[in-house]
Amino acid sequence: MQPRKGLWMFLPLLAFLGLAVLLASGLGRDTEELPTALAGKPLPEIQLPSLMRRGTEVSNELFIGHWTLLNVWATWCPTCYVEHPYLINLAEQGIRIVGLNYKDETDKAREYLASLGNPYIEVAIDESGSYGIDLGVYGAPETFVINPQGEVVLRYVGELNDRSWQQRFAPVWEKETQ
Amino acid sequence: MVAELGHFCLWLALALAVLQSFAPVYGYATGKPWMLAVARPAAMLQWLLLTVGLLALAWAFYSHDFSISYVAGHSNSKLPLGYRISAIWGGHEGSLLLWVWILALWGLLVSLLRGAVPKDIHALVLAVMGMIGIGFLCFMLFTSNPFDRNLPWFPLDGGDLNPLLQDPGLIIHPPMLYTGYVGFSVAFAFAIAGLIAGKLDPAWARWARPWTTVAWAFLSIGIALGSWWAYYELGWGGWWFWDPVENASLMPWLCGTALIHSLAVTEKRGLFRAWTVLLAITAFSLCLLGTFLVRSGVLTSVHSFANDPARGAFILAFLVVVVGGSLALFAVRAPVLRHRAGFEFLSRDSFLLANNLILLTATFVVLMGTLFPLLGEALDIKISVRAPYFNAFFVPLTLVLMMLLVPGMSSNWKKQEGRALLKRLFWLVPVSIVLGVAVVAISGGELPFVAVLAVVLVVYVLLAHIVDWAQKALAFRSGLLAGARRLPRAYYGMVLGHIGLAIIVAGVTQVSFRESERDLRMLPGDVATVAGYEFTFAQVVDRAGPNFNAVRGIVPVTSNGRLVTTLHPEKRTYLASGQVMTEAAIHSNLWRDLYVALGEPIDDTAWAVRIYYKPGIGWLWIGSLLLGIGGVLAATDRRYRSRKSEEADAAA
Known part of the structure; x- marks a missing residue:
């Protein structure tokens, strides 16, 4: 057996290791924290009816002076059911969450909050989804961090849970609110 | 509890x-x-x-x-x-x-x-x-x-x-596909066990071969079911999208096809040992890679599951341990297993080597096409790899594969005499050209050269196998039918596999070059003519399903004044999610599908309607089914069913 021949046999291993490096580079890539054209810009003007306080409107004033989460949700969204307990958990820690009930049926939405609990200080009804377009929403759930000046700081697509909170939100939230 | x-x-x-x-x-x-x-x-x-x-x-x-x-x-x-x-x-x-x-x-x-x-x-x-x-x-x-x-x-x-x-297709598609995917773990396990024990001879190939062939058969059917599902469920008549997840299942299939052929060489001739082991490792590695791609969120696809970097990291680590470990084992052990035996340039051995090279090239093409977005990201270039890239490679590779298939299966192991082979092809090639061109002319004429070539090659593969079968059956000198019964199952497995391939190619050629489609705005009562069929958009009614409400179109189809069928395309709104789905209506026969899908309502009465005429699409499913049946026949050949141990167990 010639040693040269033996070395050839390592070629598949080397090729695979190259591939593994490539795959690992893809893993680091963030698919959930999507860039938003709104970053650092004021939240688009809201003129939407309130879900809980019938007859009143939700406006941008709600966001001024406090750090707030804007959570896009709907009763047709399975992941919203999954993240709902976590939102309640956050609300219990005193975090202000405003809901945007997106392309949903209002009666169903009220029932949802009545049966599962309400983590929101206010919920705006976006039945047609037009405010969702202003925000550039992909779907539900999505969560935005809004600073006391009413500007968008972070956009996050997908389930909000302990892991995503620790990784994405906590660095922004804790630095700024203390 | x-x-x-x-x-x-x-x-x-x-x-x-x-x-x-x-x-x-x-x-x-x-x-x-x-x-x-x-x-x-x-x-x-x-x-x-x-x-x-x-x-x-x-x-x-x-x-x-x-x-x-x-x-x-x-x-x-x-x-x-x-x-x-x-x-x-x-x-x-x-x-x-x-x-x-x-x-x-x-x-x-x-x-x-x-x-x-x-x-x-x-x-x-x-x-x-x-x-x-x-x-x-x-x-x-x-x-x-x-x-x-x-x-x-x-x-x-x-x-x-x-x-x-x-959808009913989705009840059986994943179990079939996974059975195929996971089945390659058996071939992989045999390869690793063989490397450890230092036993990778013809007997080893005989143990591993039926397991591999069955896994391959399930994978073939699983992929076809997925394609069938996409065809009728996604509502726009396509049957293959070169989507990363589809590619993830196609790569192990291509590599597995190479493996079942190279196992044949190892079993019959004791050759290609290291190569066969490498293919067995690669086929399963591609299954794991597919799992990684689908579940890590690295690539975006219509099929992908929820993104989660932790999951991706876990599978990648597992992939590195399994694949890296087995390739390292291969690198250390394979040189020890070298086996010298020659074969002539003209022999079944070298044709099967060519088969392996073509199939592995195809695997590599799919791998590159699938990973290119990732590579592009790493190098900061954005290029989208779409169907033209894949077609540019797959069409010629498939055609060359079919050309070499016939001399390959007509050749002897080790050494084939050139003149005898030429004699066999001497009548076959001109007859196939004449018949193929005649088929094209009769079935509607005018096709580009590459399509005519494909039809000729289909005829060539079909004829070659029928003649080969008849000759082998008659060689028993007990009449055609009695002789046919004496041919081994493994032979029928090969014949069905090759015929299945030819039928799939025939179907793909037809549907690629002869389909027609129309996107229309239709009012109730409107008539559209597609490929000689008149589709009447008679009316729209409401229907309640168990967990959805549907709008249902009633579309009678006539041809030459005779009613062919009445199609009922639907637009369904699912109650729980509010999601809207298009449910296409399809009428199939052996020659063509008529396909109607309801688009969006345009105003109070008008609807967007898509109508497709799809010739030969059914042949894709029939051909794939033949691949599956062929695989099962080959794997249940008598020589694998014998429980007699050639190796004394005492050796253990």
């Missing part, structure tokens, strides 16, 4: 998998036969435990236990029973459980059907399968537990199964 029992069974299965993996290896290294003997009962018990786990999840779906997050996310109180069961594999966690269960099922079959495999190698094979089981069970238990509860605030009703997956 049932869910906790299921969860507990998964942990027990993991413990057993650890035992199944390490006891035989230890037993092999220290020469303790009783340690080797642990593998079989461990594999059987593991299957039993995972069956309980799967049934527990089925029960949770059946009984609407929405406190389990997975059930809440993938079912609904109004979901019909059949889909409640198939919802088990409708998402990441549950489909992973199905994956592991099928792995255990293969383990059970391997442990029951030892055949002529010596006890020590058999135990090593089960040990390797146990190691794969450890990886996937850990993956499930640590990152994706299907039994996780969502307490105390569980939803009163579930979010419903994705409407795309509420």
Whole structure:
């Protein structure tokens, strides 16, 4: 057996290791924290009816002076059911969450909050989804961090849970609110 | 409680998998036969435990236990029973459980059907399968537990199964596909066991070959079912999209096709040993790579599961351990297994080598096409790789493959006399050209050169196999039919596989060059003519389904004034999710499909309607079915069923 021949046999291993490096580079890539054209810009003007306080409107004033989460949700969204307990958990820690009930049926939405609990200080009804377009929403759930000046700081697509909170939100939230 | 029992069974299965993996290896290294003997009962018990786990999840779906997050996310109180069961594999966690269960099922079959495999190698094979089981069970238990509860605030009703997956095709597609995917783990386990034991001779190939062929047959059918599902469910008439997830299943199939051919050479001639082992490792590695691509969120695809970097990192680590480890083992051990035996340039051996090179080139083309977006990202160039790239390679590769197929299967092993081969092809080539061109002319004329060439090659492959079959049957000198019965199953497997390929190519050629489609705005009463059929958009009615409301179009189709069929395309709104789905209506016969899909309502009365005429599309499914049947026939050939052991077990 010639040693040269033996070395050839390592070629598949080397090729695979190259591939593994490539795959690992893809893993680091963030698919959930999507860039938003709104970053650092004021939240688009809201003129939407309130879900809980019938007859009143939700406006941008709600966001001024406090750090707030804007959570896009709907009763047709399975992941919203999954993240709902976590939102309640956050609300219990005193975090202000405003809901945007997106392309949903209002009666169903009220029932949802009545049966599962309400983590929101206010919920705006976006039945047609037009405010969702202003925000550039992909779907539900999505969560935005809004600073006391009413500007968008972070956009996050997908389930909000302990892991995503620790990784994405906590660095922004804790630095700024203390 | 049932869910906790299921969860507990998964942990027990993991413990057993650890035992199944390490006891035989230890037993092999220290020469303790009783340690080797642990593998079989461990594999059987593991299957039993995972069956309980799967049934527990089925029960949770059946009984609407929405406190389990997975059930809440993938079912609904109004979901019909059949889909409640198939919802088990409708998402990441549950489909992973199905994956592991099928792995255990293969383990059970391997442990029951030892055949002529010596006890020590058999135990090593089960040990390797146990190691794969450890990886996937850990993956499930640590990152994706299907039994996780969502307490105390569980939803009163579930979010419903994705409407795309509420379809009969999706009940059987994943189990078939996974059976194929996971089946390659058996070939892989045989390869590793062979490398460890230093036994990779024709006998080894004979043990590994039927398992590989069956896995390949299931994968063929699984891929075809996926394509069929995309064709009728996505509502725009396409049957293959070169989507990363489709590619993920095509790569192991291409590599597996190369493997079943190279195993033939190793079994018959004892050649290509290192190469065959490398293919077995590669085929399974591509299955794992597919799993990684689908579940890590690295590539975006219509099929992909929820993105989770932790899951991706886990599979990647597992991939590095399994594939890296086995390739390192290969690099160290393969040179020892070298075997010198020559073959002439003109021989079945070298034609099969060409087959392997073509199929591996195709695998590489798909791999590059699939990973290019990732590579582009790393190098900061954005290029989208679409169908033209794949077609540019696949069309010529397939045509060359078909050209070489006939001389290959007509040649002898080791050395084929050139003149005899030429004599066989001498009449076949001109007859195929004449017949092929005649078929094109009769069936509607005018096709580009490449399509005519494809038709000629289809005729050439079909004719060659029919003639070969007749000659071989007559050679018994007992009449055609009596002779045909004496031909071995493995031969019929090969013939059906090759004919299946020819039929698929014929179907693809027709549907690619002769389909017609129209996108129309239609008012009730409007008539559209497509490919000689008049489609009347008669009226639109409402219909309530079990968990959806539908708008249903009534479309009678006539040809030359005679009613062919009445099609009922639907637009469904699913109640739980509010998602809108297009349900195409299709009328099929052997020659063509008529396909109508309802688009959006344009105003109060008008609708966007898509009408397709799809000739030859059914041949894709028929051809794939032949591949599957051929694979099963080949794997059940008499020589594999013999329980006689050529290797004395005493050697163990």
